[in-house]
Structures are given as C-alpha cells and as structure tokens.
Amino acid sequence: MPLETLPERVAPSTPQLSARSFERVTTLFREVSGIKLTQAKHALVVTRLAKLAHESGEVDLDRYVESLFTGGLPDEEVTRVIDRLTTNETYFFREPEHFRHFADVLERHPERPWRVWSGASSSGEEIYSLAMLMADRLGLDSHPWGIVGTDLSTAMVGQARRALYSQGRTQGIPPAYLKRYCLKGTGEYEGQLLVDRRLRQRAHFETLNLMQALPAAFGPFDAIWLRNVLIYFEHEAKVAIVRRVISALAPQGLLYTGHSESLANLGLPIRSIAPAVYVRA
Ligand SMILES: C[S@@+](CC[C@H](N)C(=O)[O-])C[C@H]1O[C@@H](n2cnc3c(N)ncnc32)[C@H](O)[C@@H]1O
Structure with missing residues (x-):
C-alpha cells in the first residue's frame, strides 16, 4: 500500500x-x-x-x-x-516527624483526655495513623481518647468511614501496627486492608467546610491536625480558617500544620514549639 x-x-x-x-x-x-x-x-x-x-x-x-x-x-x-x-492526596504516617512528636507528647501526658480533630482528613489515612499511634500509646481499654475527621468532600468522608485500603497504599504503616491493627482482606477483598474495628469505633467522620463557622459545641480538642490544606487558600481565607480552628483548641492544645504551611507572623494566638507544630498561647 x-x-x-x-x-x-x-x-x-x-x-x-x-x-x-x-x-x-x-x-x-x-x-x-x-x-x-x-x-x-x-x-x-x-x-x-x-x-x-x-x-x-x-x-x-x-x-x-x-x-x-x-x-x-x-x-x-x-x-x-x-x-x-478537591485535591485529596494523602497517605499513612505522612510527614512522620509529626507522629514522632505526637508520640512523645502522648507519653509525657497520658492523663489528658486526648480528643483529636483532623480538619482535612481526606480518605482517612491521617486519622487511622493517629488511631494506631494512640491505641499503641494510650491503649484501647479504659482511656477515653477519640478522633474526629472532617473534610469538605462527601466522597472522601465516605471512603474514610469504610476504612478499607488497597495494600499498595499502606507502605507507611509500621509492620507492628499492620499486624496489630489491620485485617487482611480475603476473597473479594483480596489485596485490601481493613482497619481494626476497635480503632474504627474511636474515629468519627463528618463533612465540614472549613470556610464556614464551626458547628456549635465543637471541641475543645487537645490536638488539631490541619495539614496540607492551608496551602490551597488565599491569605485572608487561611488566616480566618486558622483563627476558627484555634478557637476549638483546648488551653495548651496542639496544632499541627503541613511542613510547608507556616503560620509565622500572622498575629495568631499560638506559639511555635517544633517545625509545623504550635501550642495555643
Ligand atoms: C491534600 S488533602 C490533605 C489530607 C491530609 N490532611 C494529609 O495531610 O495527608 C486536602 C483535603 O482538604 C480538603 N478540603 C479542601 N477544601 C476544604 C474546605 N474548605 N473545608 C474542608 N476541607 C477541605 C480536601 O477535600 C482534601 O481532602
């Protein structure tokens, strides 16, 4: 041809x-x-x-x-x-220095009630990473710790509630935690992991738009994780969001932001105590 x-x-x-x-x-x-x-x-x-x-x-x-x-x-x-x-990228134990920092704090203050909120929890990996760490350090018996995950995206909140992850997405989980807190799927769930029911029972997920006022009687939280979401907002919106979020922090409560999300020089009532970790002043 x-x-x-x-x-x-x-x-x-x-x-x-x-x-x-x-x-x-x-x-x-x-x-x-x-x-x-x-x-x-x-x-x-x-x-x-x-x-x-x-x-x-x-x-x-x-x-x-x-x-x-x-x-x-x-x-x-x-x-x-x-x-x-929305951009929902997330993974287990992302920015691991924060988890090391939090583990340290938990060990020093196990007496606190440890109510934790993640304000942009996406598909739940951040919340379940925290749950594994808290189960390890505070136990799953008498300590009343609990975690709330919220996100703008209803689809992400749905995924977080299911707590089912493909094995390819779980590399960040320490092997001991994988063994202790994750169930390997079989049959139609082959290749997937389900987070242990005892951890799921401690985690609650809701949709919440950070641009709006927080619901009444929300908080106070002993720690708030607000990571890798502030980068997407313009300056004014970012400051307004962080102010609202700080109002939900307990006295001496901790605020974790993404490592590229500085809150320096914004006149906020917080003090920096470690990279991307703040305490309510
Ligand atoms: C990149 S993910 C970060 C997930 C997790 N915090 C982490 O660090 O891995 C950003 C999340 O912020 C959520 N988001 C964006 N705008 C929001 C808003 N106005 N209110 C609440 N969540 C929002 C997105 O739906 C997305 O799931």
Whole structure:
C-alpha cells in the first residue's frame, strides 16, 4: 500500500472547555471551598469534569456546565463537581516527624483526655495513623481518647468511614501496627486492608467546610491536625480558617500544620514549639 493511502492515526480528541465555562465552574468551586483554581489548572479541571460529564451521559463539557447551572442536572451533581475538584492526596504516617512528636507528647501526658480533630482528613489515612499511634500509646481499654475527621468532600468522608485500603497504599504503616491493627482482606477483598474495628469505633467522620463557622459545641480538642490544606487558600481565607480552628483548641492544645504551611507572623494566638507544630498561647 502506498504510504499516502495509509489511514492517519487519529489522536483521541481532548474535551474542550470554554473560558466562560472554566470561569463559572472555578468561581462556584471557590465560593464553596475557598480555593482558587487558576488558569494553570485548566487541563486538570477539564480532565476531572470530563469524567463526571461522561458519567452523566454528556460528551460536551460546555453543555454539561450549562446544565449544572440551569438545573438540568440533579442538585447532587454540584456536590460531585466540588468533590472531584478537591485535591485529596494523602497517605499513612505522612510527614512522620509529626507522629514522632505526637508520640512523645502522648507519653509525657497520658492523663489528658486526648480528643483529636483532623480538619482535612481526606480518605482517612491521617486519622487511622493517629488511631494506631494512640491505641499503641494510650491503649484501647479504659482511656477515653477519640478522633474526629472532617473534610469538605462527601466522597472522601465516605471512603474514610469504610476504612478499607488497597495494600499498595499502606507502605507507611509500621509492620507492628499492620499486624496489630489491620485485617487482611480475603476473597473479594483480596489485596485490601481493613482497619481494626476497635480503632474504627474511636474515629468519627463528618463533612465540614472549613470556610464556614464551626458547628456549635465543637471541641475543645487537645490536638488539631490541619495539614496540607492551608496551602490551597488565599491569605485572608487561611488566616480566618486558622483563627476558627484555634478557637476549638483546648488551653495548651496542639496544632499541627503541613511542613510547608507556616503560620509565622500572622498575629495568631499560638506559639511555635517544633517545625509545623504550635501550642495555643
Ligand atoms: C491534600 S488533602 C490533605 C489530607 C491530609 N490532611 C494529609 O495531610 O495527608 C486536602 C483535603 O482538604 C480538603 N478540603 C479542601 N477544601 C476544604 C474546605 N474548605 N473545608 C474542608 N476541607 C477541605 C480536601 O477535600 C482534601 O481532602
């Protein structure tokens, strides 16, 4: 066959999203979550919306966005969009220095009630890492310790409640904890791990938007983990969030932020005691 008659290889077409649709969706996302997605995230937004649009039976992204705003799609679709646009990366025992620090504090103050909150708990790995550490250091019998995990994303809260993780995602768990606190799945759960029921009973998950006022009678917490979420907010929103979060800290309560999320020089009522660890002043 002469070369010129060979069929051309057709690249799969990239879905298109107009500047107006991008603006509408990212404005909605920013209003709800407080997070600004800039033009640099255009491709990411397209990929994430394309999957949702496909699932709802629409191939044209601009038409999908239009239906989102004109009520052509069920209300839950907006929640799905918000869920999909959040960045949920997390893993067990992430930033391990924090866990070493907290282990130390628990050993020095086992008498405290140790109510802990993770304000951006994603799919639950941070919460269950804490639960393993607390079960190890405080026991699972008489000590009343408990953990609350909250996140904006309902999908992530659902995953966290299930506490079921693929084995490939559990490398960060120390072998002794794996043995003691995780159950290996068999049959249809082959390749997965379920966190032990005694730990699951100590952990509660709810949706909570950090951009909004905290629920009444929330806290006080002896430690709050607010890691790898502040980086996504603009300055004003970040300061307002941290102020609200600090108000839920018990006196002498600890605040852990991600190592790239400094709270220095913001005039907040906290004192730095270790890298990315603060105490309520
Ligand atoms: C990158 S994950 C961090 C997870 C965990 N803290 C860690 O360090 O591994 C960020 C999480 O923040 C959540 N998030 C984003 N905006 C939020 C908001 N306004 N309120 C509550 N959670 C939010 C996202 O849904 C996501 O699960």
